[in-house]
Amino acid sequence: xxVGEEPYAPYQRPPLSKDCLLGKLEPxxxxxxxxxxxxxxGVTTRFSTRIREIxxxxxxxxxxxxxxxxxxxxxxxxxxxxxxxxxxMGGDLDGVFTLRTIADMQRLRPxxxxxxxxxxxxxxxxxxxxxxxxxxxxxxVTLLEMADRILQRVADxxxxxxxxxxxxxxxxxxxxxxxxxxxxxxxxxxxxxxxESGERIDADLVLVGIGSQPNTALAESAGLECDNGxxxxxxxxxxxxxxxxxxxxxxxxxxxxxxxxxxxxxxxxQGDLVARxxxxxxxxxxxxxxxxxxxxxCRLQIVGLNHGHxxxxxxxxxxxRSQSVWYYADDRLLAIDAMNxxxxxxLGRRIIEMGKHPSPxxxxxxxxxxxxxxxxxxx
Amino acid sequence: xxxxTWKIEGDRDISGEVEDGLNLMEAAIAHDVPxxxxxxxxxxxCATCHVFxxxxxxxxxxxxxxxxxxxxEMTDVERRKTSRLSCQVEVSPELDGLVLHxxxxx
Ligand SMILES: Cc1cc2nc3c(=O)[nH]c(=O)nc-3n(C[C@H](O)[C@H](O)[C@H](O)COP(=O)(O)OP(=O)(O)OC[C@H]3O[C@@H](n4cnc5c(N)ncnc54)[C@H](O)[C@@H]3O)c2cc1C
Ligand code: FES
Numbered sequence: 035x036x037v038g039e040e041p042y043a044p045y046q047r048p049p050l051s052k053d054c055l056l057g058k059l060e061p062x063x064x065x066x067x068x069x070x071x072x073x074x075x076g077v078t079t080r081f082s083t084r085i086r087e088i089x090x091x092x093x094x095x096x097x098x099x100x101x102x103x104x105x106x107x108x109x110x111x112x113x114x115x116x117x118x119x120x121x122x123m124g125g126d127l128d129g130v131f132t133l134r135t136i137a138d139m140q141r142l143r144p145x146x147x148x149x150x151x152x153x154x155x156x157x158x159x160x161x162x163x164x165x166x167x168x169x170x171x172x173x174x175v176t177l178l179e180m181a182d183r184i185l186q187r188v189a190d191x192x193x194x195x196x197x198x199x200x201x202x203x204x205x206x207x208x209x210x211x212x213x214x215x216x217x218x219x220x221x222x223x224x225x226x227x228x229x230e231s232g233e234r235i236d237a238d239l240v241l242v243g244i245g246s247q248p249n250t251a252l253a254e255s256a257g258l259e260c261d262n263g264x265x266x267x268x269x270x271x272x273x274x275x276x277x278x279x280x281x282x283x284x285x286x287x288x289x290x291x292x293x294x295x296x297x298x299x300x301x302x303x304q305g306d307l308v309a310r311x312x313x314x315x316x317x318x319x320x321x322x323x324x325x326x327x328x329x330x331x332c333r334l335q336i337v338g339l340n341h342g343h344x345x346x347x348x349x350x351x352x353x354x355r356s357q358s359v360w361y362y363a364d365d366r367l368l369a370i371d372a373m374n375x376x377x378x379x380x381l382g383r384r385i386i387e388m389g390k391h392p393s394p395x396x397x398x399x400x401x402x403x404x405x406x407x408x409x410x411x412x413x
Numbered sequence: 414x415x416x417x418t419w420k421i422e423g424d425r426d427i428s429g430e431v432e433d434g435l436n437l438m439e440a441a442i443a444h445d446v447p448x449x450x451x452x453x454x455x456x457x458x459c460a461t462c463h464v465f466x467x468x469x470x471x472x473x474x475x476x477x478x479x480x481x482x483x484x485x486e487m488t489d490v491e492r493r494k495t496s497r498l499s500c501q502v503e504v505s506p507e508l509d510g511l512v513l514h515x516x517x518x519x
Pocket of ligand 1: 037038039040046047048049050051083084085086111112113114133134135160249252280281282283295296297298299301324325326327328
């Protein structure tokens, strides 16, 4: 049985901040599978159903309506929720948005009208993607980042700089090291942001893109071990022998560091892993993470995890606005950010999966054919 | 509606009518074709929608752009001359009768 709080069958979220928000793709195209498909596979579905409690000792979950559902094994795939601004900072004013669900997208899309002033708080992927969409729709966009650079949590300076330039060229007013004290409204509607410096920035709409938090409340109240996510082993197990977890709600140890990933790759691969483990297969989570983002006509593709890198190497493809940043821990290749450089992403992913570590000199030299490192030349 | 056939290598054939305007990855998912996952939703980041096009149909599926060509470097089963990422091909009446071969990863 598959139970979910939202009224729809599982869907793809990435287009919510990209083609869907631009109006190029309708939400009905987002479903991962047709709703009937689940029944054909023998899966009962219950949507619009929120689970409020797990009774581990009786192996039951209780829905908001008070229904009791029994399980022999339970898999928590509760995802994450957008972080919001607290009420005291004006987070409850009309005209303030977050973006996580189809419903959020449907609220935001109609108000993105040309000429309106959109203020975006947070220079992570969602903030940047919405900035790109809003500029394409003709809004005036200001983006504020409190850290000293956008994408600071996830990328190196080189990548941050690439996207800073990209957005400024497209007319976004992008300001880093800038903290908002609170949002100010009139008659319950947002009108401006007041910065800690005392400066005031007028706005008609505010998008809060300050990250997300894993939906762990259910797991925590059931006593499952949580640490920035439901702690899972490399076989997807939680601290309760009958409960597994997968996706954005989990955290796990990779290369000695506890990580929580928010990506389609991780959700799909952990989901696949748990299904296999439940089916009795002996397997463990080793998939190499990957991620993508789209802003204007720029495609960012990432492979690997850059935690603990000591330096980066820049590879220019020779084409305009096309480059990749290779993250190394000493001489070990950890991860790659590829901007408009799918070749580096695709071949780099193979290189990382094969456990190879090309030298920084090889990588920096655009004359070196990455393909030779992956598939030996055919005779 | 356009008729598409997927031949699963060394296994069965799946044939079905597909709504025009979808892409061939979405069409495969709608017909529950195994080994086609479309993990990235068709944005050229996963290569989990790889197919071999029956040679006589190859030209009809249109040109392969640079990004698709680069992504074909990371398919699970090594690319061939007839390889396409099926999310990049839109279903249209001209493709009626199209035959695709679905490779099975190791
Ligand atoms: C706007 C946006 C853009 C994104 N872009 C990209 C991208 O370009 N590339 C990429 O790789 N990733 C992207 N992501 C991330 C990606 O969508 C997530 O990693 C993925 O959706 C995680 O899947 P999940 O199944 O773990 O969680 P979710 O998709 O969050 O699903 C969890 C579901 O569980 C439900 N739920 C939670 N608690 C309960 C409960 N108690 N009872 C019942 N149901 C409950 C929730 O309502 C939700 O429907 C994006 C995300 C967003 C929001
Ligand atoms: S669906 Fe991901 S590349 Fe085709």
